[in-house]
Amino acid sequence: MEAFWIILTGSLVAVSCGLLGCFLILRQMVMVGDAISHAVLPGIVLAFLLSESRETLPMLLGAAALGVVTTLLIELFYKKARLQSDAAIGITFTWLFAIGIILISLFAGQVDLDQECVLYGEIAYVPLDLWITQGGLNMGPRTVWILGGLLLLLLALVTIGYKGLQITTFNPEYAAAIGISTAFWHYLLMSAVSVTTVLSFESVGAILVVAFLVVPPATAYLLTERLPRMLALTALFGVLSAVGGYYLAAAIDGSIAGAMSVVAGLLFTGAVLFRPRQGVFRRSSLEPLV
Amino acid sequence: MNSLIEFFSFSDPNVTIVVLGSVLLGASAAIVGCFTFLRKRALVGDAVAHAILPGVCVAFMLSGQKSPLILLTGAVISGWISLLAMDYIVNRTKLKADTAIGLVLTVFFGLGIMLLTAIQHSGSAGQAGLDKFLFGKAASMSRQDVMVFGTTALILLILVLVFFKEFKLVAFDPDYARSAGLPVRSLEFLLATITVLAVAVGIQAVGVVLMAALLITPASAARFWTDDIRMMVFLSAVFGVLSGIFGSYISYIAPAMPTGPWIVVLLSILAFGSVFFAPRQGILARLRLQRGNTRKMLAENILKTFYALGEKEGSFLRPRNTDALLQQRAFRPNTLKRGLRRLQRRNLLKKVSDGKWRLTEAGFEESSQIVRRHRLWELYLNKRLSLAADHVHNDAEAIEHILTPEVEAQLERDLGYPILDPHESKIPPGRSQK
Numbered sequence: 001m002e003a004f005w006i007i008l009t010g011s012l013v014a015v016s017c018g019l020l021g022c023f024l025i026l027r028q029m030v031m032v033g034d035a036i037s038h039a040v041l042p043g044i045v046l047a048f049l050l051s052e053s054r055e056t057l058p059m060l061l062g063a064a065a066l067g068v069v070t071t072l073l074i075e076l077f078y079k080k081a082r083l084q085s086d087a088a089i090g091i092t093f094t095w096l097f098a099i100g101i102i103l104i105s106l107f108a109g110q111v112d113l114d115q116e117c118v119l120y121g122e123i124a125y126v127p128l129d130l131w132i133t134q135g136g137l138n139m140g141p142r143t144v145w146i147l148g149g150l151l152l153l154l155l156a157l158v159t160i161g162y163k164g165l166q167i168t169t170f171n172p173e174y175a176a177a178i179g180i181s182t183a184f185w186h187y188l189l190m191s192a193v194s195v196t197t198v199l200s201f202e203s204v205g206a207i208l209v210v211a212f213l214v215v216p217p218a219t220a221y222l223l224t225e226r227l228p229r230m231l232a233l234t235a236l237f238g239v240l241s242a243v244g245g246y247y248l249a250a251a252i253d254g255s256i257a258g259a260m261s262v263v264a265g266l267l268f269t270g271a272v273l274f275r276p277r278q279g280v281f282r283r284s285s286l287e288p289l290v
Numbered sequence: 291m292n293s294l295i296e297f298f299s300f301s302d303p304n305v306t307i308v309v310l311g312s313v314l315l316g317a318s319a320a321i322v323g324c325f326t327f328l329r330k331r332a333l334v335g336d337a338v339a340h341a342i343l344p345g346v347c348v349a350f351m352l353s354g355q356k357s358p359l360i361l362l363t364g365a366v367i368s369g370w371i372s373l374l375a376m377d378y379i380v381n382r383t384k385l386k387a388d389t390a391i392g393l394v395l396t397v398f399f400g401l402g403i404m405l406l407t408a409i410q411h412s413g414s415a416g417q418a419g420l421d422k423f424l425f426g427k428a429a430s431m432s433r434q435d436v437m438v439f440g441t442t443a444l445i446l447l448i449l450v451l452v453f454f455k456e457f458k459l460v461a462f463d464p465d466y467a468r469s470a471g472l473p474v475r476s477l478e479f480l481l482a483t484i485t486v487l488a489v490a491v492g493i494q495a496v497g498v499v500l501m502a503a504l505l506i507t508p509a510s511a512a513r514f515w516t517d518d519i520r521m522m523v524f525l526s527a528v529f530g531v532l533s534g535i536f537g538s539y540i541s542y543i544a545p546a547m548p549t550g551p552w553i554v555v556l557l558s559i560l561a562f563g564s565v566f567f568a569p570r571q572g573i574l575a576r577l578r579l580q581r582g583n584t585r586k587m588l589a590e591n592i593l594k595t596f597y598a599l600g601e602k603e604g605s606f607l608r609p610r611n612t613d614a615l616l617q618q619r620a621f622r623p624n625t626l627k628r629g630l631r632r633l634q635r636r637n638l639l640k641k642v643s644d645g646k647w648r649l650t651e652a653g654f655e656e657s658s659q660i661v662r663r664h665r666l667w668e669l670y671l672n673k674r675l676s677l678a679a680d681h682v683h684n685d686a687e688a689i690e691h692i693l694t695p696e697v698e699a700q701l702e703r704d705l706g707y708p709i710l711d712p713h714e715s716k717i718p719p720g721r722s723q724k
Contacts, residue, residue, distance in 0.1 A: 025385075030392040031333050038499065080573050081565045086332040087510045094503030095558035098551035101425075105548050207403065211396035218389050254408035261400025268393065272383060 005127040005141050007246050010260055012147035013200040014238025016154050017212035018220075020193055022230055025217050026169045027189075031086070032074065033213050035093035036190065037197040037206045039070040041100030044198060049107055056146060059198055067194025070096065071187070121205030123256045143203050150199050157192060158231070165189070166227060204257045211261035212238060219268045222275045237267050293543045305542060308549075311436040312534035315495040316504060316553065318443035320530030321450055322488040323505035324523045325481060327513065328461040332506040333388075334376065337395040339489045339501035341372030343402025346423050347409060356420065358438040362490055369486035372398050399498070426497035426550035439491040446484055446491075450523075457481055458519055495534070496550035503554040504530070511561040514568035533557045587691050588621075588629040593638065593657035594664070594690075595619045596649050601715070606657075609648040658718035664690040665711035665718075666701045672712040673705060679712035 024033045040063040047062030070092055077088035131142040139145065158165065167175040168185040175182055193213075200209045220233035244267075245260025252259075300306045326335050342365040349364025350356065372394050379390035406421060422430075431439075450457065459467040460477045468474045485505075492504045512525035537553030566573050595618050600606030612626060621629070630647055633639040638653035649657060664686045671682040693701075698720070702708070711717055 025389050028386050028388050030388040034392055034395070076573075077565065080576075081514075082571075083510055083513075083565070084327075084330055084332075086330055087327055087506050090332045090336060090502045090506035091510055091558060091561055094500050094507065094554050095561075098500055098503070098554035098558070101548060101551040102555065105546055105551075108546070207396055207399050210392060211400055214389060214392040214396060218385055218393050221385065222383060249404065252404070252408045253411045254404040255406070258400040258402070258404030258407065261396050262404055265393075265397030265400065268397070272379075275383075 002127045003246060003250075005144060006123055006256065007242050008144055009123060009126045009141070009147060009203050010242030010245065010256070011239045012144065012151050013204050013208070014212045014216060014242050014260075015235045016147065016151045016196050017200065017209055018216045018234035018238045019154050019158050019231060020189065020196060021213035021217035022220070022227070022234055023165055023169055023189055024193070024213060025221060026227075030214050031089050032071070032190070033193050034210050035074065035089045036067050036070050036193050037201070037209045037213070038093045039096035040066045040194055040198050040201070041097055041206075042066060042103055043069075044201075045100055045103040045107070049103075049110060052110075056199070060195060063198030064191060064194050066096065067190060067197070068187075070194075071190050121201065121203050121208060121257045123203050123205075123208075126203050146199055147203070150196060154192065154196070157188075161185070161188070204260075208257040208261055211264055212241075215261065215264035215268050216241060219264070219271045222268075222271045237264065240267060294539075297539050297542050305538070307433055307436050308431055308542075309535055309538045311431040311440060312495055312538045312549065312553065313531050314436075314440045314443040315492050316508075316530035316534035317527045318446045318530075319488045319492040319501075319504040320508035320526040321523055322446060322485055323509040324512070324519070324526050325450075325457055325461050326485055326505050327509035328519070329481075331485075333391050333502070334373070335485060335489060335505040336502035337376065337391045337398075338369045338372055338486055339493060339498050340395045340402070341398035342366075342369050342486075342490055342493060343423060343498060344368050344398055344405055345371075346420070347402055347405035350420060351405070351409065358435055361423075362438065362442065365490040365493075366483075366486050368398065369490060370483070373482055373486065422497075423493055424498050425548070426493065426495050426500070431494065435494060439494050442487055442491045446488055449480070449484055453477070453480065454520075461519075496553055500550055500554045503557055507554070507557040507561050508533075511557070511564040514564040514571045529557060529560050533560065583691075585629075585632065588625065589633055589636075589638075590660045590691055591619065592621070592626065592629045592633060593649070593653060594660050596639075596653070597657040597661050600649070600654075606654050607648055609642040609646040611645050611647075655721070659721065660690055662718045662720060663693045663698055665715060666698065666705070666708075667693065668713070669705055669708055669711050669717070670701050682712060 021030075021033070024030050043062035043064075043066030044059050045062075047058040050062075051058035073092045074085075074088045077083040077091065078085050081088075083091075126141050126143045129142050131139040131145060133139060164175075164180055164185050167178075167180055168182045172182045197206070197209050200212075204212075216234045216237035217230070219237050220230045223233060224230050241260050241264035244263035246256060248254075248263055249256040249259035296302070297305060300309070323332075323335070326332055345364035345366070345368025346361050347364075348368070349361050352364075353360045376387075376390045376394050379385050379393065380387050385393075406424075409420065456467070456472055456477050459470070459472060460474055460481060464474050464478075467477070489501055489505070493501050496504055508526040508529035509522070511529055512522045515525055516522050533553045533556035536556055537549050540552045541547045541549040564572065567575075569575050592615070595615050596610060597606065599610055599614060599618055600608065612623065612630075615621065615626065616623065630639060630641075633653065634641055634647070637650055638656055639647050640650050640653075642648055667686040667689050668679075668682040671677045671685060672679055702720070708717060
């Protein structure tokens with residue numbers, strides 16, 4: 001039963017993050033997602049201190065606020081100070097993450113959080129935190145319910161907002177021309193990323209959130225050119241990573257979150273090796289990184 | 291106060307070691323970071339920092355010991371593999387650089403975390419402290435650590451100094467460097483190796499997640515103060531050193547405080563200061579320049595409006611009320627009032643009675659110069675670019691504010707000292723022609 005709950009938690013996070021990740025990849029904003037997932041830390045700590053509890057709502061508000069602060073800071077550096085975008089992202093998230101760690105050290109006695117937990121989560125403890133109704137009915141782990149709700153919300157967002165997201169992603173000029181606000185969809189997507197990050201981070205940690213944001217969508221993107229198929233494949237690879245990661249971690253007695261991102265990476269490597277012919281001949285015009 | 295003296299007298303050998311370590315690591319990362327920054331590879335450094343973790347773990351698993359040299363070797367190898375992986379993804383698949391960076395970062399880091407936890411759970415002797423790679427351990431660096439990492443940092447500094455000119459070319463214009471016969475591929479390889487090394491040693495101070503700051507933040511801050519790469523590298527190193535010293539100081543007076551995050555916060559404060567207050571390139575300097583330009587344009591437009599009204603009625607110095615001005619040209623009423631007051635302070639306008647203003651002698655002179663530039667440009671567009679007379683006004687509206695006296699003189703010469711513009715209006719004489 002424990003294995004089931006852990007795999008279910010991992011899969012829920014994987015599918016939620018993957019849905020958003022597809023759009024981040026297509027918009028070339030992966031590193032903004034990475035930045036947000038680190039930068040929400042001070043928001044979570046502050047929410048912790050102010051509400052003196054580990055309730056979901058204050059943490060969500062704190063994280064959402066910091067998510068917006070992150071996006072605004074990056075834009076301030078990039079647009080107003082004309083700093084190149086990679087440096088703008090780097091300065092912003094390291095600064096906020098450092099503040100988060102300092103806050104944790106300052107209030108170590110009051111904050112039930114540590115750096116390790118922030119980075120790689122405590123998915124193994126998910127089955128211990130049960131939701132028991134007042135009637136004494138055992139409803140299963142609390143986290144699963146929260147993440148399930150999140151996934152439904154994101155599915156609704158992607159279904160209802162499909163057209164807006166799609167048009168602003170593929171052709172922002174056209175979107176602007178027919179009166180669809182690119183800024184609106186941009187901030188909506190960024191808010192969704194911060195909310196997903198904070199809800200997922202408690203169980204899987206910041207790193208696995210980013211791994212699920214990037215790796216399964218990138219794998220899917222190698223195999224298809226069509227957005228609906230990409231979304232479906234992403235969900236499939238996400239779930240496979242969660243299942244495979246659990247058993248890999250069990251086999252070598254290591255971190256489950258770490259193992260899940262390793263399996264996601266293996267799936268990606270497989271896709272690179274066995275992708276359809278078209279992929280091999282498509283060369284990016286970008287400069288080499290090394 | 292006592293602690294300040296105690297700290298900076300370096301009487302405590304531990305303090306000396308920690309400060310020396312932080313300063314060397316900070317400075318080498320800051321200097322190497324300048325090139326990473328200029329080549330727009332800032333986040334590649336972030337990915338390399340994360341990718342070093344599995345190498346450290348494998349090195350420990352194979353050797354069974356925590357000797358800094360062995361761990362450093364493992365770190366450099368896996369850092370290099372991550373670079374090659376990113377390179378492959380960008381060049382051989384349709385995925386873009388940001389995806390490649392994020393992908394390599396998380397997969398390598400996930401692998402590192404998995405191995406690290408597996409080592410911890412195996413209960414192998416001597417594994418304690420391996421996790422310091424995650425969050426840095428500036429405050430607990432041993433003499434041996436400082437020896438190894440400090441020496442590496444020194445080697446990096448020397449390499450950068452020796453190859454400074456070559457790296458500069460590779461960073462700014464690799465195509466030119468290639469055509470000048472430089473071995474660009476080898477230089478890029480060297481630069482990448484130096485970056486991986488700088489990251490591997492820098493992690494000792496601030497840890498994996500914050501390593502990016504040590505590379506990016508001082509370089510970005512330095513960029514705001516200068517356009518000269520030598521100055522930029524120097525300033526970046528100074529920022530790195532300063533935050534290294536004060537970061538160690540803070541965790542000296544408050545031992546519960548983590549050194550790494552404080553170093554990063556101090557660096558960020560320096561960066562914020564630079565972003566806002568640097569002369570010329572800072573946000574405030576740019577806003578000031580922008581405001582100055584807006585005010586100048588407003589003043590010139592108001593003067594021009596007085597001139598136009600005067601030309602219509604044949605009397606330039608007659609008082610005008612704001613309504614008349616607003617009828618001639620669409621100002622925002624409040625903006626107009628502020629502009630009028632500013633012109634009065636400059637003695638270009640005189641307030642005659644409530645709501646009525648007239649040009650002073652100097653104001654009239656100033657206004658005719660603006661009109662002159664406007665009409666000369668209209669004529670130039672009409673004559674030399676053969677634009678229709680009714681198509682030249684908007685362009686002249688913009689350029690009249692920025693034409694220099696030199697260009698003005700040249701226009702006049704070029705057009706044969708004209709008297710009338712394309713609309714048959716008189717071009718006012720220049721200052722020298724009176």
